[in-house]
Amino acid sequence: MLQVRDAVSGGRAIVDALIANGVDTVFGxxxxxxxxxxxxxxxxxxxxxxxxxxxxQASGYMAFGYARSTGRPGVFSVVPGPGVLNAxxxxxxxxxCCAPVLLITGNIPSTFEGRGRxxxxxxxxxxxxxxxxxxxxxxxxxxxxxxALVGEAFRQMLTGRPGPVALEMAWDxxxxxxxxxxxxxxxxPEPAEPDMAAVxxxxxLLASARRPMIMTGSGAQHAADEVRALAAxxxxxxxxxxxxxxxxxESEPLGLSSAVAxxxxxxxxxxxxxxxxxxxxxxxxxxxxxxxxxxxxxxxxVRIDIDPEEMVRLKAxxxxxxxxxxxxxxxxxxxxxxxxxxxxxxxxxxxxxxxAAKAAVEAEIIKVQPEVDYLRAIRSALPDDGFxxxxxxxxxxASYFAWEARQPRTYVSEGYQGTLxxxxxxxxxxxxxxxxxxxxxxxGDGGFMxxxxxxxxxxxxxxxxxAVVFDNGAYGNVRRDQRVRFEGRFIASExxxxxxxxxxxxxGVEAHSVASPSELAAVLPMAFAAEGPVLIHVAVxxxxxxxxxxxxxxxx
Numbered sequence: 001m002l003q004v005r006d007a008v009s010g011g012r013a014i015v016d017a018l019i020a021n022g023v024d025t026v027f028g029x030x031x032x033x034x035x036x037x038x039x040x041x042x043x044x045x046x047x048x049x050x051x052x053x054x055x056x057q058a059s060g061y062m063a064f065g066y067a068r069s070t071g072r073p074g075v076f077s078v079v080p081g082p083g084v085l086n087a088x089x090x091x092x093x094x095x096x097c098c099a100p101v102l103l104i105t106g107n108i109p110s111t112f113e114g115r116g117r118x119x120x121x122x123x124x125x126x127x128x129x130x131x132x133x134x135x136x137x138x139x140x141x142x143x144x145x146x147x148a149l150v151g152e153a154f155r156q157m158l159t160g161r162p163g164p165v166a167l168e169m170a171w172d173x174x175x176x177x178x179x180x181x182x183x184x185x186x187x188x189p190e191p192a193e194p195d196m197a198a199v200x201x202x203x204x205l206l207a208s209a210r211r212p213m214i215m216t217g218s219g220a221q222h223a224a225d226e227v228r229a230l231a232a233x234x235x236x237x238x239x240x241x242x243x244x245x246x247x248x249x250e251s252e253p254l255g256l257s258s259a260v261a262x263x264x265x266x267x268x269x270x271x272x273x274x275x276x277x278x279x280x281x282x283x284x285x286x287x288x289x290x291x292x293x294x295x296x297x298x299x300x301x302v303r304i305d306i307d308p309e310e311m312v313r314l315k316a317x318x319x320x321x322x323x324x325x326x327x328x329x330x331x332x333x334x335x336x337x338x339x340x341x342x343x344x345x346x347x348x349x350x351x352x353x354x355x356a357a358k359a360a361v362e363a364e365i366i367k368v369q370p371e372v373d374y375l376r377a378i379r380s381a382l383p384d385d386g387f388x389x390x391x392x393x394x395x396x397x398a399s400y401f402a403w404e405a406r407q408p409r410t411y412v413s414e415g416y417q418g419t420l421x422x423x424x425x426x427x428x429x430x431x432x433x434x435x436x437x438x439x440x441x442x443x444g445d446g447g448f449m450x451x452x453x454x455x456x457x458x459x460x461x462x463x464x465x466x467a468v469v470f471d472n473g474a475y476g477n478v479r480r481d482q483r484v485r486f487e488g489r490f491i492a493s494e495x496x497x498x499x500x501x502x503x504x505x506x507x508g509v510e511a512h513s514v515a516s517p518s519e520l521a522a523v524l525p526m527a528f529a530a531e532g533p534v535l536i537h538v539a540v541x542x543x544x545x546x547x548x549x550x551x552x553x554x555x556x
Contacts, residue, residue, distance in 0.1 A: 010143040010174040011036030012043070014104060014167070017150035019047050020184050023075050025432060027051045027062040031079030033106030033121060033171040038077070051432060051461050054453040056083045058425035060090025060103070061451070065429025067099040068412050069387060071222060073157055074429060077104040080168065081121030084130070089419050091133045094164040097243060097415035098218045100157040101164040103134075110170040127168055135163030139170075143178035151186040158188055161219070161307040191306070194322035194330050202272075202302045202318035203334040209270035209300070210345065212236040213261065216244030218415075219275020219306060219324050224248070224408045226328035227274060233335050235347040236272065237264060237354055241280050242390075242413035246405030253351045256358075258284070259365060259401040259551045263357045270300045275324040278303075278314060279416065284553055304328060368546045371398035373517035374538065378440060378468065379404060381524035386438035387412055387430050391423030393444025394476050394540075395468075398548040421450025427465045428458060438466070438528050445471040445497050455507040458533035465534075466527045468520070469500055472540040480547060504535035513537040 008016070014037060018026070026048055030038040041050045053059040056078040063074030074094075078087050084105055094101040107126055108119040116124075123129070130137035136156035140149050146169075153165045206212055214236050220227055224247045231238050231254045238248040239261035248255040256264065258280055271281065278295070286296040294315050295301040303316040304327035311319040320327045366372055371394050382388065384406040390396040390413050405411035412430055414422045427441035448469045458465060478493040504511035510530055514520045520538060527534040 005179055007177040007179050008143070009036045009040065009177050010140065010146060010169055011038070012040040013143050013146035013180045014140070014150060014169070015040035015044050015048065016180070016182060017147045018075060019044065020147070020182060021150065021154050021186055023048060023073065025049050025051065025066065026075045026077065027053060027059045027066070027429065028077035029053050029056050029059050029079070029083070030077070031083065031106075031121075033079050033108070034077055034104075034174070036174045037104060037106075051457075053425070053457050055451065056086035057089055058428070058451055058454045058457065060087035060101070061093070061422055061425035062429030062432065063101050064090050064094045064097075064099055064422075065412065065426035066433040067094065067101050068097060068426070069409050069430040070433045071100070071409070072433070073100045073102055073154065074433075075102045075104070079121055080105050080107045080126055081123045083121070084126060085123070088133060089417075089422070091164050091166070093414060093417045093419045093422055095134065096417040097413070098162045099164065100162045102153055102157060103130075103164065103166040105166065105168050106174055107139075107168045107170045109172045111172070113170070130166040130168065133164075134166050135161070137166040137168070139168050141173065143173070143176055144180055147180060147183040151183055154186040155188060191323035191326045194320050194327050196330075198318065198320045199327075199330045199334050202320050203331055205270055205300055205302055205318045206234060206272060206331070207335070209234070211264075211267045211350070212270045212272060213265065213268045214238040214272045214274065215261075215276050215278060215280060216240045216247050216274050217276025218243030220244055220247055221275075221408045223274065223325040223328050226325055226332065229332055230272070230328055233332065234272075235345045235350045237261065239280070240276070241284065241400060242411070242415060244276055245411035245413075246408045249406045250404045251406070253354065256354065257361070257401045259554075260354070260357050260361045262554050263361055264354065268299060270302065271295060272302045272304075273316075274304045274328060275306070277310070277416075282314060285556065287556075288553070304331070365402050365551060368398050368402065368548055368551070370517060370540070371395045371545055371548065372402045374470075374520060375399055375402050377517045377521040378442070378524065380521065381528060382440055383438055385410065386440065387427070387434065389423045389427045389430065389439070389441040390414065391441060391443040391447050392418060392420045392477075393442065393447060393470050394472070394545040394548060395442050395470055396423070396444070397477075397552060399442065400548070401551045421447045424448060424465070424467050425451045425454045427467070428454060428461075428463045431463050431465050440466045440468060443467055443469045444476060445469060445473065445500075446475045446495055449497075452503070455504060455509050455533065455535070459508045462532065464530060464532050466524070466536065467533070468536045468538060470538045470540050471497055471500060472545060473497060473542050476545065479543070483543070500535065500537040509533050509535050511535045511537065513539065515539045
């Protein structure tokens, strides 16, 4: 007997396609143009949990945190126009961090498009704007087109270099109904094998190296086993600035903080970059104001990157266009064939050099106080698989070199966008994606106030994140620069803050106030054991923090 299918709305067709592609979580803030979508989410509550927020930007950051901590798509929905613009910071953060995030939004009624009549939430060429903020964006014109375009969004988001994508659908079209043919889950192609001539050239260069060094980025987070194996074969230390942290823990013999890597870099003759833009040697260590087409200093560069455009942006002596996992395995296999030709490197001597460099750097970074002691108090209390979110504050910046990430994806950074205020709302998404793991967001007073309203979200949705808010009464970096570089002419950098403990309690959040690393260490176990969100206010004297920048932008 022929089964008769019911007509569904555009919103329902989108939700059904999300479910078909394995989505079980959506973040969002509904509005008139997306009512059909959110109604479909309500009807599908048994398959998808929808988390609300108090600001569109937070919805985007929550999806970003979900994606950044798992590698799986983070999905969110906000209204068009101002809603999309409010979420723009989260989209470009996802773009900078290669995080698979899907935005679903509406648009003005189709009969009003292009007429400039000023319909609710109208902005000129919203799709054109989205195309410039994402890896790929498209418009769903008809209800029947929804399954295919949602599927294409997943393909674009997850193949090649991951990144954010967006779909828009006009207000009236999303409410229309039609018979829709479901397509099931989107089939993703297997990563292509790298060109073997390129692999051979890369291995020959690595085989001849005296002191190779491996640098990893976000693109290598899923290839930790392969990176470790390569490091052992090459006797090569491994380092990262942000995105590649935790692939090799810095407590391991071949794991380096960026500060230790800088000390050893002077003797490095070949760099192997895996899934990274190589910001350390091309911008941090060589001056951010100078553009480099090749690795500075005459060192040889081998790159594994899935994005062929990366080989144009920074030319490699041996480029291998491949997924990090696939490319690294190809190198490992080829090294086995070339082992008799490998340069003779004394692994014990190399490890002794690394240990000596770590000790020398430790004697220097311990002076970055009180940030380092606060970070170590948090590290002692946070389980190895717990998540640490940096935020843009003095402790967050110090974490670039003074925090030990012990597992992949557990150091969740803002990437090169440097988006102030991303930390706390992103932490909410991280916790939603990883409910059985501890999550701590280290925030400055300025950045935390960008998303303070999401304390209400944490309480309402039962998201047990620990926020450590450092309160120095200023945008600390700006104030330091104004004092040091502009003769103390302070402008728009000093902050009059609320009583953070009382503010948190007003939201129904457990709160504490501390003034030393030892006091923080005493409170953290209780905070991590709590069933709901916790805020810990850390009082820091104005100008009472050492500058972390000599270790982030060290002198050549």
